[in-house]
Amino acid sequence: xxxxxxxxxxxxxxxxxxxxxxxxxxxxxxxxxxxxxxxxxxxxxxxxxxxxxxxxxxxxxxxxxxxxxxxxxxxxxxxxxxxxxxxxxxxxxxxxxxxxxxxxxxxxxx
Numbered sequence: 454x455x456x457x458x459x460x461x462x463x464x465x466x467x468x469x470x471x472x473x474x475x476x477x478x479x480x481x482x483x484x485x486x487x488x489x490x491x492x493x494x495x496x497x498x499x500x501x502x503x504x505x506x507x508x509x510x511x512x513x514x515x516x517x518x519x520x521x522x523x524x525x526x527x528x529x530x531x532x533x534x535x536x537x538x539x540x541x542x543x544x545x546x547x548x549x550x551x552x553x554x555x556x557x558x559x560x561x562x563x
Contacts, residue, residue, distance in 0.1 A: 466508040471498035478524050481538045495523040
């Protein structure tokens with residue numbers, strides 16, 4: 454289940470898709486882009502940019518789309534390059550331990 458859906462409106466569609474994804478998730482989360490984990494931990498940014506080039510370089514819209522999780526959000530990009538960001542609920546976060554993983558340290562007593 455998802456807790457909400459927001460279609461990202463990023464000012465410049467001429468920017469690489471990977472940067473637009475980071476900006477969209479950061480905006481939705483209310484943090485600076487540098488406050489997120491690196492995008493490459495979720496998906497290869499170069500491949501993403503190759504599949505969905507910026508608007509000036511993009512051929513007409515295709516039926517191609519991709520969806521992946523990043524920083525606790527489901528990110529979907531359609532063939533026109535539109536980015537949809539949907540926050541995952543707690544059950545989805547538990548089902549995917551890589552989402553917002555916490556460094557847990559166990560203490561042992563000897």
